[in-house]
Amino acid sequence: MPAEAVFNGLRRVGAGAINAVSRLGFAARFFAVVLIHSPAALRRTRLTLREIYFAGVLSLVIIMVSGLFVGMVLGLQGYDTLNKYGAGDSLGIFVGLSLVRELGPVVAGLLFASRAGSAITAEIGLMKTTEQLAAMEMMAVDPLARIVAPRFWGGVISMPLLAALFSVMGVFGAYLVGVRLIGLDNGAFWGNMRAAIDFWPDVTNGIVKSVVFGIAVSLIAVFEGYDAMPTAEGVSSATTRTVVEASLAILALDFILTVFMFRGMGG
Amino acid sequence: MTAAASPSAAAPAGPTENAVELVGVTYGYDSHRPVLRGIDMTIPRGRVVAIMGGSGCGKTTILRLIGGQLHPQAGRVLVGGQSVPDLDREALYAMRRRIGMLFQFGALFTDLTVFENIAFTLREHTNLPDELIRDLVLMKLNAVGLRGTAQLRPAELSGGMARRVALARAIALDPMLVLYDEPFAGLDPISLGVVGKLIRELNDALGITSVVVTHDVYESLKIVDYLYFVSEGRIIAQGTPQEVHASPDPFVRQFVDGASDGPVPFHYPAPPYAEELAVHAR
């Protein structure tokens, strides 16, 4: 009967909400522990370097190619609209601001979450399933310091660099489309863009955003891996959760940060 | 045949302190369903002791309690005279450095070579120079007969070889106690013999104490000094291999003979067969 179904539905939503909140608390404690172990992990530069390689270097191709394509599309679409108002020369400003402030950190963050975030979660989850983490604990080596913290910092360090590279490739893509293909004036393209984009606040806010996204994605990735059920299905669902949660976190944080940063821009 | 002969009776005169003691240990992952109820065990120094029982009876839980990964809800767990649940993190880690553990299926670090796996604890816990570490690792590998695999990765090893490498890793720091979780599971007959032989020889040669959790009766009876049988959270039988062979206890008999039905029932609890069929046919 419908009343019972509704009641059950509500109960499940409630249980789900309580579960989500308690997981959030657990994640917060986990974050604190990872931070506590970080100085020891960062002193082991070899470990962290290795993680920067796996998170950052291996993401280079997808980030740079995507940046190029996004820039080219922005160039085409942007020119199409701007030209109607005789503002074709402002293409540089349009593309530059979009990339540096928003698209660079956000799209690079989403791509990073899917590529590197899921890989980190799968790796840690698999180590948990094959009892490697337990073995390490029994050998009196803290897996949080040796496995988790380096991967976290590898992600945090890689993210801003990847976002900057994405923006640069995007601008280059727009340059190819705007100046080379369509024939806009080279000087106007770069000159207008430079005049409109300030280091402070535009570029620095973009960097701040990418650092915040890096922290969020890396934290979610290592947490879901560490918390995964030690079975094949467990690791698979943990990987999916990482991508979904990290993507939502990026978009939500982007909104919050944008409100804070550009609130005063109107005047 | 129950506690007629205690494990110490089988041991020659030597240091009387027990390596491991469990007194009245009760534990449940879920507080309503205890996995272990009131377990009493003593494992003297220098002995190889087997803990046997059917799947899911709590054998691995006992190992986790000894290693400090779990805390008992009641009772005491003593290792080398120290109460494990009361140790703080530093002391617990110090104790773990003196314990080696062989996990089921090895649990080798898949991203490191065999050499690096064994060198892991040496690098983490000592400041020994590289040449010395190299020599120690090769020594341990030689003890298990796998010195030639040093540069291979765990994925390139067969099951039996991986198990032996994990054994070498477990003894890397010359522990005083080695815990084996199902060391015989899934091995071919030759590897079974090799692993069993290694467990016994290493125990005697290095003067360590070994606790072997397994359900392989045949191999265990060949190498251990004493056995404990666990069922439904309690110790229902114990003794030396000779006593076990001759035991009239129905549970021990079912285990040793490998009978499919006996004190451990064949059928999982279910409503009567005829009833279920009749219901279905309607």
Add this chain to the structure above:
Amino acid sequence: MNRTAIDLWVGIFVTIGLAAIVFLALKVGNLTSLNSAPSYRLEARFDNIGGLKMRAPVKAAGVVVGRVDNVRLDPKTYEAVVALKIDNGYQFTKDSIASILTSGLLGEVYVGIEAGGDAVMLADGATIAKTQSAVVLEKLIGQFMFDKAGSGGGK
């Protein structure tokens, strides 16, 4: 992947990443502009600054010579007091005129300085005496309509 290869790739990655950030700062943004050049302060008072914003450019003959540093209202005279940061390389005469101008019809608002003929230069902290406030569009239209009505009515 051996150690030296990893080190090399990470080094390359970090280098090009930092280079990208520098590129964004200099070539895409305008970091090299006058933020760190040594400068001195001038003040100017206006009846209405229109849409003048903080960090708006200060131009003389169309060349950027400084930035608007601060804007506040004088509570006694109800005038807008604008603090200007001018590059040390540029000096202006005491009878210079500061005006609020708009670049183009819809462009940004900036402060334009026209130098005069006085022999004495403005010192650090001095006030520009002559100023011209922003043109407020509504007042202009109102003025125009008033004049139109006046001239039409006078016929």
